[in-house]
Amino acid sequence: MSLSFIHDLLGEVRRDRLAPAGAWSALEQIIGVDLPSDYKEFVDGYGEAMLFDHLYVPHPMSSPSLAEFIESENETLREVFEPDSDMPERVRESWNRMIPWAYHNWDGDTCVLLPPVEGDGWRVAVAFRQYHRFKVFDGDFSDFLRGILKLGEFPPGWPTGGPLWRETEDGPLVF
Template sequence: MSDYLESLLGDRERFRPAAPESWNAIEDWLGKTLPVDYKKFVDGYGDAIFWSHLFVPHPAGGDPLLKFMQEERRYLHDSYAEVLDIPDAVRESWEYVVPWAYHDWNGDVCLLVPGVDDDQWNVAVAFRQCPGFLWVEGGVSEFLRIIVREKKFPRGWPAGDVRWQSMPDSPLV
């Protein structure tokens, strides 16, 4: 999986994976095991911004991943309480959706949505300015593939080439 991510994003930028205890704390809070491709993505590229606007937190980053997930899930639930047009797959997993990235151009949040099987995950993008969702079958690797290889960005996202920037003052440097 790391080779596939590197084929999409270039060489890893982070060389020390998050401590197993950090991942355990996140998965204990979620009540689910996160997908391997997502954890490899965060371990190799997290606490950074992609395409100048997509913030991807890391468990040991300046904005720790667990705190990010908790705050963004709470905000998502509050923001979408009155929205009726939530895709069934997202609605059925509403209490278990996992915020994993934040687009600072317009406030959209990327979600991991658990599937029927424990190892099946999909991605949804929750649009904040005009409530709605983009659904992507498959996990983070598929979502990244669509953006990088097909150049299909979610609505309202500025397009461009992959550009990785470490968060300023990241403790992971």
């Protein structure tokens, strides 16, 4: 799916360089799955930043690294949640393969990518820690971004103010 709407909303790519050759493949080797191309394109151009002042999106070259972010968030999710019948089936099917890709600093929610399962492609889910539940969104990563950035369709409880995009307080990502 095209991310041209992202460029229309956020302007040209905000990073001078893409992740170094091999950074994505090294990460994919660690997590055991090839990540969706629209996710990688977005993170390469706009990652290591905050969306709406509250949604932190790490980059493969972030510190801590994206691999460390994924591992840490997965550990936290496993401490907070157990795969049970109250959880959406799509999350239970992907429980051991979920890939955290963003953290919401307002209330500790985590956005995860759910790898494809038979008959269904990549999905985005949000783990609402305060409400102890998950919500699976229709569509893929691009559809989720289009919903929040262009259509203003935010997950419940998320503040909607603040700039669409800003660098993290650590400054520009340099590699």
